[in-house]
Each structure stands twice: as structure tokens, then as C-alpha cells.
Amino acid sequence: MNDKPLYNSRITASYIDYLRKKRPAVDISKLLQDAGISPYEVEDEGHWLTQKQVDDFNRALMAQTNDPTIPREAGRYMEFSPALTIIKQFIAGFITPANVYLKIKELAEYINRSSTFSVRKMGRNKVEIIVHLRDGMVERPYQCENRIGTFEAVAKFFSGSYPVIEHPECLHRGASQCRYIITWKEPSYIKWTSLRNWLTIIFVLTLAGSAFFITSWQLAALGASMTAVVLGFSFVILKLHNNDLSQKIDKNGNTANILLKQIGDNYNNALLVQQVTQAVSNVLDIDKLLPLIAEMLQKGLPFDRGMIMLANSERTRLVYSCGYGYEENVEGTLKNAYFHLDNPSSKGPFVRAFRTQTPILVNNIEDIVEEMSPRSRDFVASWGVNSFICVPIVFNGRSEGVLSVDNFHSKKELQQSQVNILMSIANQIAISLNNARIYHRLKESEERFRALSENSPDIIFTTDRNRSITYVNQTFREILGYSQEDILGKDLLGIAAEDTAVLLSGLFEELISIPNTARHYEGKLKTKDGKERLFNINMASNVELNSPGQILGVIGTLKDITEQRRLERQLNQASKMQALGGLAGGISHDFNNILQAITSYAEILRRRDELSGTDQKLIGNIQELAKRGKDLVNQLMIFSREAESNPTPLNLNDEIKRYHELLLGTFPKNIIIKLDLAAGLKKINADPAQIGQVIMNLAVNARDAMPSGGELTIETVNITSDEPIRSYLGDIDAGTYVMMRISDTGIGIEEKALEHIFEPFYTTKGVGKGTGIGLAVVHGIVKNHGGGIACHSKPGKGTTFEIYLPIFNGVGEDRNIEETIQTYPTKGHETILLVDDEPSLLETGESLLSFLGYNVLTASSGEEALEIVKKEGKEIDIVVMDLMMPGIGGLKALKGMRELFPELKAIIASGLMDAASSREIIKSGAAGFIKKPYLVEELNVKIREILGAPVQG
Numbered sequence: 001m002n003d004k005p006l007y008n009s010r011i012t013a014s015y016i017d018y019l020r021k022k023r024p025a026v027d028i029s030k031l032l033q034d035a036g037i038s039p040y041e042v043e044d045e046g047h048w049l050t051q052k053q054v055d056d057f058n059r060a061l062m063a064q065t066n067d068p069t070i071p072r073e074a075g076r077y078m079e080f081s082p083a084l085t086i087i088k089q090f091i092a093g094f095i096t097p098a099n100v101y102l103k104i105k106e107l108a109e110y111i112n113r114s115s116t117f118s119v120r121k122m123g124r125n126k127v128e129i130i131v132h133l134r135d136g137m138v139e140r141p142y143q144c145e146n147r148i149g150t151f152e153a154v155a156k157f158f159s160g161s162y163p164v165i166e167h168p169e170c171l172h173r174g175a176s177q178c179r180y181i182i183t184w185k186e187p188s189y190i191k192w193t194s195l196r197n198w199l200t201i202i203f204v205l206t207l208a209g210s211a212f213f214i215t216s217w218q219l220a221a222l223g224a225s226m227t228a229v230v231l232g233f234s235f236v237i238l239k240l241h242n243n244d245l246s247q248k249i250d251k252n253g254n255t256a257n258i259l260l261k262q263i264g265d266n267y268n269n270a271l272l273v274q275q276v277t278q279a280v281s282n283v284l285d286i287d288k289l290l291p292l293i294a295e296m297l298q299k300g301l302p303f304d305r306g307m308i309m310l311a312n313s314e315r316t317r318l319v320y321s322c323g324y325g326y327e328e329n330v331e332g333t334l335k336n337a338y339f340h341l342d343n344p345s346s347k348g349p350f351v352r353a354f355r356t357q358t359p360i361l362v363n364n365i366e367d368i369v370e371e372m373s374p375r376s377r378d379f380v381a382s383w384g385v386n387s388f389i390c391v392p393i394v395f396n397g398r399s400e401g402v403l404s405v406d407n408f409h410s411k412k413e414l415q416q417s418q419v420n421i422l423m424s425i426a427n428q429i430a431i432s433l434n435n436a437r438i439y440h441r442l443k444e445s446e447e448r449f450r451a452l453s454e455n456s457p458d459i460i461f462t463t464d465r466n467r468s469i470t471y472v473n474q475t476f477r478e479i480l481g482y483s484q485e486d487i488l489g490k491d492l493l494g495i496a497a498e499d500t501a502v503l504l505s506g507l508f509e510e511l512i513s514i515p516n517t518a519r520h521y522e523g524k525l526k527t528k529d530g531k532e533r534l535f536n537i538n539m540a541s542n543v544e545l546n547s548p549g550q551i552l553g554v555i556g557t558l559k560d561i562t563e564q565r566r567l568e569r570q571l572n573q574a575s576k577m578q579a580l581g582g583l584a585g586g587i588s589h590d591f592n593n594i595l596q597a598i599t600s601y602a603e604i605l606r607r608r609d610e611l612s613g614t615d616q617k618l619i620g621n622i623q624e625l626a627k628r629g630k631d632l633v634n635q636l637m638i639f640s641r642e643a644e645s646n647p648t649p650l651n652l653n654d655e656i657k658r659y660h661e662l663l664l665g666t667f668p669k670n671i672i673i674k675l676d677l678a679a680g681l682k683k684i685n686a687d688p689a690q691i692g693q694v695i696m697n698l699a700v701n702a703r704d705a706m707p708s709g710g711e712l713t714i715e716t717v718n719i720t721s722d723e724p725i726r727s728y729l730g731d732i733d734a735g736t737y738v739m740m741r742i743s744d745t746g747i748g749i750e751e752k753a754l755e756h757i758f759e760p761f762y763t764t765k766g767v768g769k770g771t772g773i774g775l776a777v778v779h780g781i782v783k784n785h786g787g788g789i790a791c792h793s794k795p796g797k798g799t800t801f802e803i804y805l806p807i808f809n810g811v812g813e814d815r816n817i818e819e820t821i822q823t824y825p826t827k828g829h830e831t832i833l834l835v836d837d838e839p840s841l842l843e844t845g846e847s848l849l850s851f852l853g854y855n856v857l858t859a860s861s862g863e864e865a866l867e868i869v870k871k872e873g874k875e876i877d878i879v880v881m882d883l884m885m886p887g888i889g890g891l892k893a894l895k896g897m898r899e900l901f902p903e904l905k906a907i908i909a910s911g912l913m914d915a916a917s918s919r920e921i922i923k924s925g926a927a928g929f930i931k932k933p934y935l936v937e938e939l940n941v942k943i944r945e946i947l948g949a950p951v952q953g
Contacts (some may be wrong), residue, residue: 835890
């Protein structure tokens with residue numbers, strides 16, 4: 001119960017009034033400090049102290065005075081204490097002590113919560129008062145003594161003398177209660193009134209008895225004399241009574257004056273607080289708020305000067321913020337002054353008030369100068385003050401600064417009672433500062449949100465509970481094309497695709513029912529021009545901050561993933577094509593070997609003399625099929641990006657004209673072929689054969705899309721773009737390109753199919769009418785040339801392919817369309833080492849080369865070839881070897897041969913030959929290449945080129 005508020009601060013205040021008047025040597029500041037009681041708590045009539053605080057107060061008092069009579073003396077001083085003015089006014093209204101004692105229960109409740117009082121009247125000037133402690137309460141002997149002194153003060157207030165108080169029972173002597181019998185001295189006019197009344201009775205009885213013995217004249221004279229005596233007594237009684245009433249009226253008047261002054265002061269203080277509150281409540285700009293507060297303080301407070309010092313944002317310094325009444329030079333000094341809050345040794349009054357959140361009243365600076373740091377002393381000297389009040393500015397338990405006032409000019413003494421009004425004003429300052437800071441942070445937050453929102457790459461929106469859009473950021477307009485006027489107040493579902501509208505409707509119902517979030521949904525919204533874009537949708541309930549649980553609507557973000565999905569599809573396509581390309585490359589190698597063997601066997605058969613015409617025709621068919629197989633392998637090689645490319649500067653218009661004649665001769669007559677070729681077309685660096693494949697593949701696709709006839713148009717144009725060009729292969733860099741556009745008026749392509757047309761083996765044609773590899777080959781060729789491709793098509797509206805090829809910026813010779821043909825002898829006599837891991841190729845190659853007159857050695861691996869070279873190297877004129885073989889392989893074997901015989905010449909025969917492999921083989925010393933499958937005549941020409949010497953027939 002030690003921490004329970006039990007005793008009104010008026011009790012302690014009356015102690016302090018007594019000590020100031022009767023015991024001036026007592027250090028009241030230290031007394032309160034030792035008791036843990038703030039001065040403003042004592043001044044606050046509504047404040048209650050705990051048992052521990054009043055015990056500590058008495059203990060500190062005894063430590064200073066060692067006088068146990070002080071509690072009773074302080075109780076007696078109630079008659080004079082300003083702290084108990086209201087109580088005295090209450091007492092004075094009862095006229096007599098008896099009436100006051102009978103109302104002691106009501107009076108006690110005003111200042112004491114630990115005890116209950118009961119009163120019994122025992123006579124006209126005698127009462128019995130019994131005090132019981134409430135359950136769980138304790139009380140000290142000094143409190144009983146103080147109570148006795150208070151009882152004495154009541155009687156003395158009326159009679160001028162202390163009453164007689166008997167105390168037969170006491171809590172501190174083992175009794176269960178404290179019992180007091182109080183007898184007080186009656187006013188003198190009461191005794192005179194009693195004497196007069198007795199004399200009147202005696203005179204009446206005397207007159208009645210004398211009537212039988214004396215004459216009427218004698219009886220009249222006697223009656224007149226007695227009446228004169230009674231009247232004399234009455235006059236004296238009236239005078240005494242009037243004197244007594246006059247004294248009481250004087251006391252009541254003084255008390256009333258004090259009370260009226262107190263009421264007036266309280267009213268003025270309350271009015272000042274109200275004025276300050278009203279003046280600053282609507283000011284939310286701190287830069288305007290502080291000067292306004294200073295102005296209000298100057299007008300309303302009875303102090304010469306005042307200032308506010310606030311903690312900086314890091315709360316490491318206490319700095320001057322505003323003030324009034326200071327001369328310019330003094331205020332300049334104050335503006336440059338500050339106090340360390342982060343220094344534990346700082347102990348100046350401002351820092352102490354800030355840290356302890358307690359006010360400080362100093363009436364003589366010399367009393368605390370020893371406690372201050374040199375910096376604080378310098379500040380006080382520049383401040384030029386001898387006395388001041390400093391109160392903390394506190395909001396929600398957090399110190400924000402201090403308010404200080406002084407009477408530098410008037411030298412008026414500062415009062416403890418003035419602390420309360422300053423604390424109230426400081427509290428209003430704290431509230432206003434907090435409101436201004438909250439508003440400032442809110443504005444900053446709004447600005448940050450607006451900046452983030454308006455610069456966000458994603459759409460940010462809010463709606464009300466009816467789904468009406470209340471806010472959208474600038475990105476909304478940039479992506480969807482709607483202005484603020486177009487969209488605000490509209491239902492978001494109105495611009496959603498049909499299936500997305502169903503999704504959003506369900507999400508809205510959930511989010512406005514219970515605070516929640518909805519993340520990572522996908523849906524389509526319509527742009528202002530009617531197109532659909534795909535979005536990642538995230539939404540959350542928009543909850544009222546001041547009313548948790550009240551949902552205002554929905555807040556959400558829309559991330560445009562249309563392009564992302566397109567790129568993902570391209571990446572998936574690229575991954576598929578890479579995987580299939582690797583597979584195609586491997587198949588091509590094996591297939592080339594098979595075609596080489598078929599071709600060679602067919603040649604061997606053709607060279608037999610006994611073949612009939614039918615046999616020759618059949619062999620020719622085999623060779624023709626092998627050639628078609630070779631062409632198919634070439635397409636697979638292009639698709640796998642492993643085909644050997646021979647780029648050369650060329651004019652695309654020339655290539656188109658070459659194939660135009662072929663198209664005219666092979667296409668149906670109901671298809672009209674138009675050319676629209678740009679004059680001055682820039683050259684490109686490209687492989688003519690591969691460019692021809694692009695033209696033919698796209699033209700054949702166009703022919704198949706127009707079974708009933710139509711128009712095929714091939715256009716060329718120079719294109720220069722400052723922005724990246726969108727392509728199915730991914731955006732290509734800004735720059736100058738030659739664009740070839742091939743358009744048809746055919747059946748067109750469904751939108752869903754457009755996403756897959758470049759995938760290998762995907763076709764929209766019927767079964768048996770297409771392999772699905774043509775556009776994949778086009779894709780590979782264009783990509784190998786660093787270009788881009790786009791396709792535009794709608795069902796029934798035809799199809800357009802746009803091919804972008806980078807222009808040629810180097811120097812080179814144009815391709816000569818006419819091929820130079822050299823003739824070589826068909827026979828030879830040199831020794832050839834033929835190396836291949838395919839037995840059939842060794843068998844056919846040995847037979848054919850031997851037929852041409854060459855001496856042929858064979859090896860089935862690189863290791864075997866090295867062994868033969870070690871033995872027969874000087875006799876070997878040239879090596880013809882495959883590149884891809886088990887074991888050490890062809891490349892390593894060739895290096896080993898060249899180390900043994902640096903002059904040894906070699907021809908690499910392979911169906912796979914990319915640029916990197918070519919460079920590596922050249923480093924290894926290869927003299928030439930021949931592509932499988934080849935005819936023996938082609939190989940013989942390559943051998944004669946390298947050996948460089950024709951053979952005599």
C-alpha cells in the first residue's frame with residue numbers, strides 16, 4: 001500500500017508553509033528532494049501523495065530538525081496556512097467549533113483516504129472523535145500528532161485558544177482506534193448571557209415575592225432597578241457578541257479575499273492556457289508555431305523574459321529555439337548556446353529538468369552555481385539572470401525540451417505556485433510540437449509515397465468499398481493510356497478482361513470483408529485502345545488507421561508482365577532450339593557419314609562396265625536421293641548453328657531477283673509475285689546460300705497459305721531506328737538495317753499459333769504437308785547473321801514477315817555470281833593416308849581413290865594413324881581424315897602427325913565445321929577442308945589443289 005495515493009498535497013503544503021514561517025533554517029528544497037516529492041506536486045491541489053512519500057518527508061524533516069513536536073505544530077498552523085485557504089473558508093461557514101467537529105468526516109475525506117472518522121457530541125463545548133484505519137492501511141505516530149494539532153487549530157480558529165484534548169485510546173499504544181475527547185473554551189458572551197438569564201429569573205421571583213410586602217411605588221422602583229441591571233448585562237453581552245462576530249467576519253473576509261484572489265489567479269491561468277491552446281492548435285508548421293508560442297507567452301505570462309530550448313533530432317543537444325524579452329546581443333548568444341544531453345557529466349539545471357522531467361525554481365543562482373559545469377556557468381553569465389523557473393516540456397513520457405522564464409528587469413520574486421501554470425503551458429507546448437511533428441512526418445510520408453508512386457514502374461491504385469477507383473499513379477496512364485479524368489470514379493472491373501473481372505470481383509469481396517492481402521494473381525486489363533495486357537496483381541485491404549478494422553476499400557499494385565511473358569516464351573523457345581540444335585548436330589554427323597557411304601557405293605557401282613541402262617538409272621536415283629539428303633542435312637546444320645557460313649558483302653536485291661525467276665517458274669499461275677525493291681539499298685554481310693534459303697522457305701510458306709491463289713509481295717527498304725527494334729528473337733539494337741518484308745494474302749495465322757511458329761517441328765499445315773522445320777531454319781539463319789525477325793498475321797488477313805539484317809560497314813569484294821571452274825587431271829599416283837572410324841567409308845574411299853591411281857593406306861582411329869605415320873611418314877604425300885573419331889580424335893592426331901613430319905599435308909573431311917573448329921584446325925596445320933558427303937571427283941580436285949602438281953596421264 002506504500003505506493004497508493006492516500007494524502008492530499010495540501011497536508012504537506014501546510015507543513016511547508018509552517019516551516020517557511022516558523023523554521024526558516026530548514027532547507028525545503030532538500031527536504032522535498034530527499035522525500036522524492038516535486039515542488040509542483042505540492043502546489044497541485046489535485047495531487048495525492050503515498051504513505052512512503054509522507055514518511056520519507058517526515059524522516060527527512062527529523063533529520064534536519066530532530067524536533068518531534070513539528071507535526072503537531074504544523075497541524076496547529078492550519079489556521080494561518082495559505083495552502084488550506086479553501087478548508088478554512090469551509091470551516092468559517094459553520095460559525096461554531098461544534099458544527100465543524102460534527103462535519104469532520106466530510107472534511108477528512110478531502111485530504112485523507114487512509115482513515116474513517118466518526119463524531120459524537122457530548123456537550124455544548126465537548127465532542128468525541130474516533131478514527132479507524134481502512135483495511136490494509138498503516139499510520140505513523142507523527143500523523144496522529146499532526147491530527148491532534150489540526151483539531152486544536154479548529155477550536156482556536158473560533159475561540160482564540162486551544163481546546164483540551166484527551167486521547168484515552170491510540171493506535172500507536174496498541175488500541176484498535178484513536179479516540180479523542182475535545183473540550184473547548186466557550187466565548188465570554190456565552191457566560192455573560194447565562195448570568196443574565198439567571199439574574200432575570202431571580203429578579204422575577206423577587207418581584208413576585210415582594211408584591212405582598214411593599215407598596216406599588218416601591219415595587220415599581222425595584223422592578224425598574226432590576227430591569228436596568230438586566231439591560232446592562234444585555235448591553236455588555238451584545239457588545240461582546242458583536243466583537244466576536246466582528247472578529248469572525250474579519251477572518252472570513254480575509255479568507256474570502258485570499259480565496260477570491262486564488263480563484264482569480266486560477267481563472268487567469270486557465271484563460272492563458274486556453275488562449276495558448278487555441279492559438280497554437282491550428283498551427284502545424286513548426287517554424288511558425290514556435291514564434292507564435294513565444295508571442296503568446298509574452299502576452300499572457302507575468303514574466304519579463306522567457307525561452308524554449310528543444311532537443312535536436314539526434315537528442316544529443318539542447319538548443320535555443322525561440323524566446324521573448326531578450327536584448328539582441330543576449331538572444332544572439334542564446335542562439336549559439338547548447339547543452340550536451342549525451343554527456344553523463346552534464347548537470348546544469350536545464351539538463352536536469354530535461355532528464356528528470358521535474359521543474360526547477362531557482363531564486364538565487366549562487367545556491368546552485370557549485371553544481372553547474374563551467375559551460376553552464378558561462379551560459380548563465382551570458383544570460384544575465386539571478387533567478388529563474390525551468391520546467392520540462394514532456395509528451396507521453398518523453399522529454400522534448402525545456403521552458404524557462406525569469407524576471408530580469410522587474411526583479412519580482414518567483415513563486416512556487418507559478419510552476420503549475422508553467423507546467424500546464426509546457427504540456428500544451430509539447431502537445432502542439434508533437435502535432436506539428438506528426439503533421440510534418442505525415443506530409444513527408446505523403447510526399448515520399450507520392451514520389452515513390454509517381455516514379456514506380458508499376459501501377460498503384462486505390463478504390464473505395466464499391467470498387468470505384470479513387471487514385472491511380474502516372475504509370476497507369478503510361479501503360480493503359482487512361483487519364484485521371486477517364487478512370488477516377490470508375491469501376492476497375494470495367495477495364496478488366498472477362499475472366500479477370502470474375503477474379504477481381506471475388507478478391508474485392510474478400511478484402512472488404514476481412515482485412516487481408518491477395519498476392520501474385522495474374523489477369524488481363526484492357527488499354528484505352530482496346531488491347532489487352534497481362535498484369536501481376538497484388539491487393540490489400542485499405543484499413544482506416546484511426547479505426548482499426550474499418551476497411552475503406554482496397555489498395556493494390558499492377559505489374560505489367562506482358563513483355564516479361566513474351567521474353568520468357570522467347571527464352572523457352574531459345575532453350576528448346578538450343579537443345580534440338582545439339583541433337584540435330586549429332587544426327588547430322590552420323591547422317592553425313594551414312595550419306596557419304598551411300599554416295600561412295602553408288603560411285604563404285606556406276607564405274608562398272610557391265611551395268612545396264614536400267615542399273616545406271618537406279619544408281620542415278622540413289623545419288624539424287626543422297627543429294628536431297630545432303631540438302632536436308634544442310635538445313636539441320638543451319639538450324640543447329642553448326643553449318644559453315646561464308647558471309648560476303650552482297651546486295652539483297654540481287655539475291656531476291658535471282659530467286660524471283662525460280663519462283664515464277666515453280667509457283668502456280670494463280671499466285672501473283674510482286675517485287676518492291678528499294679533503290680540505293682545498302683549492302684549486308686551474309687551467306688548468299690543461307691539468305692536464299694530464307695527467301696525460299698518464306699515464299700513456299702506463303703504459297704501454301706494461298707491454295708486458291710493470291711499475291712506474294714517481296715519488299716526491301718533501308719531502316720534507321722533510334723530505338724531498339726522489337727523482334728521475335730529479342731529486341732535488336734538501334735541502328736541501320738536492311739529490312740526484307742515478305743507478305744501474302746493467304747489464310748493467316750491464329751494468334752495462339754503465332755507464339756509457336758518458329759519452334760522446330762511445329763506446323764499449322766496438315767499431316768504430310770510440312771515438316772515444321774522451315775521457319776526454325778529461317779530463325780537460325782537470321783540469328784546467325786545478327787538480325788531480327790517479326791511476324792504479323794490475322795486469320796483471313798494474310799501474313800507478313802519482316803527480316804532485319806545489319807548493314808555491311810566493312811570493305812570487301814562483291815560476290816561474283818559466275819563460278820570459276822578449274823579442271824584437274826582425273827588420275828594421280830601419290831600415297832594417301834585415309835583416316836575414318838567408319839569401316840564403310842574406309843572401304844569405299846580406298847576403292848575409289850585406288851581407281852583414280854592413288855596408293856591408299858587406311859587407319860580406323862587417330863592412334864592407328866599416328867603409328868602408320870611413324871612408319872611410313874616419308875612415303876605419305878597427303879592425309880585425308882575425319883575430325884570426329886573416338887579416342888584421341890582427329891585434331892589431336894593431326895597435331896601429333898605434324899610434330900613428326902611438319903611438312904605433311906592434310907585434308908579434313910567432316911560434315912560439321914564451325915568457325916571455332918576451323919580456326920583450331922588451321923592452327924594445327926590442316927591444308928584444306930572437304931564437306932561430307934562428297935563425290936570422289938570433288939575430293940580429287942581438293943587433293944590436286946593442295947598437292948599443286950598435275951599428274952601425267
